[in-house]
Amino acid sequence: MASLISTLARIVFGQPPELTCRREVWRAGIDELRHRTHGQREAGAFLLGRRGKRREIEEFVFYDDVDPNALSTGIVEIDGRRLGALWAHCRATGLCVVADVHVHPGGHGQSHSDQANPIIAEVGHIAVILPDFATGATSPGGIGVHQYLGNKRWRDRSRERPNPFHIGWWPG
Numbered sequence: 001m002a003s004l005i006s007t008l009a010r011i012v013f014g015q016p017p018e019l020t021c022r023r024e025v026w027r028a029g030i031d032e033l034r035h036r037t038h039g040q041r042e043a044g045a046f047l048l049g050r051r052g053k054r055r056e057i058e059e060f061v062f063y064d065d066v067d068p069n070a071l072s073t074g075i076v077e078i079d080g081r082r083l084g085a086l087w088a089h090c091r092a093t094g095l096c097v098v099a100d101v102h103v104h105p106g107g108h109g110q111s112h113s114d115q116a117n118p119i120i121a122e123v124g125h126i127a128v129i130l131p132d133f134a135t136g137a138t139s140p141g142g143i144g145v146h147q148y149l150g151n152k153r154w155r156d157r158s159r160e161r162p163n164p165f166h167i168g169w170w171p172g
Contacts, residue, residue, distance in 0.1 A: 017166035019099055019126055019145075021047075021057035026167045029060035029101070030130070030138045036062065036071075037103055037133040044076050044102025046086060046119070047128075048095040054170075055098035055126070061086060063102075075113060076102055099126040103134045108144030108158060116152055123150045126157075128165065140165045 029045060036043040045060040063070040067082035090096055100119045104111070108131040119127065129144030130137070137143055140163035147155045147164075157164050 015162060017054055017162070017170065018164040019055045019057065020166045020168075020170045021049075023168050025057060025059075026138075030134055032060065032062065033101070033103060033130070034134040036064065039133055039135070040105075041071055041074055041133075042076050042103055042105075043071060043133075044100060044119070046097050047099040047101055048090065048093070049098040050094075051096060051098060056170075057098060058095060059093075060101075061089065076119070078119070097125075099128060101128040101130065103130045103132075105133060107131050108137070108142070110144065110146055110154060110156075114146075115154055118148050118152075121148065121150075123148060126165070127154075139167055 029047075033043050033045060043063065045062045046066070047057045048059040048061055049055055049057045063076055063078055066086050067078045070076055070078045070082075086097075097120055102119075108129045110127070110129065114127065114129070118125065125148040127144075127146045127148065129146065131143065141159075143158065145157045145160075145163065145165050147157055149155055
């Protein structure tokens with residue numbers, strides 16, 4: 001009930017989110033990420049969806065499904081030659097990469113590696129970081145929301161109010 005009230009208040013008084021995800025899609029994706037970490041390694045996913053007035057997440061495509069070796073070093077490293085299958089999937093479904101998500105062992109801030117090596121190096125891309133291998137906070141306010149500005153520069157939007165990322169129902 002509190003979530004519905006805060007959503008309605010934001011609709012009336014706040015600005016709309018830039019990125020949304022239905023609660024059941026987010027929970028299922030986070031549960032799978034948590035499983036893939038084995039409680040001790042990074043894991044992540046491309047977040048696919050549609051772009052319109054906002055980006056809406058509809059599907060998680062996990063890094064190690066795209067590149068089976070993506071997590072073998074303890075950090076995320078995706079061989080660009082493996083991305084063809086992701087782009088083919090996007091064309092077949094009519095979806096595009098609207099953001100990405102990965103987990104960290106500690107907090108939700110970006111590492112130097114995250115900053116220097118964006119998963120999608122497109123200005124405006126949003127990278128979400130979940131702390132504690134996705135065993136703790138998994139909702140805006142307790143997670144990292146970072147927007148790529150280009151040239152290895154980022155804007156930390158994690159604490160913005162209202163948060164640019166919204167989990168749950170959002171009108172049309």
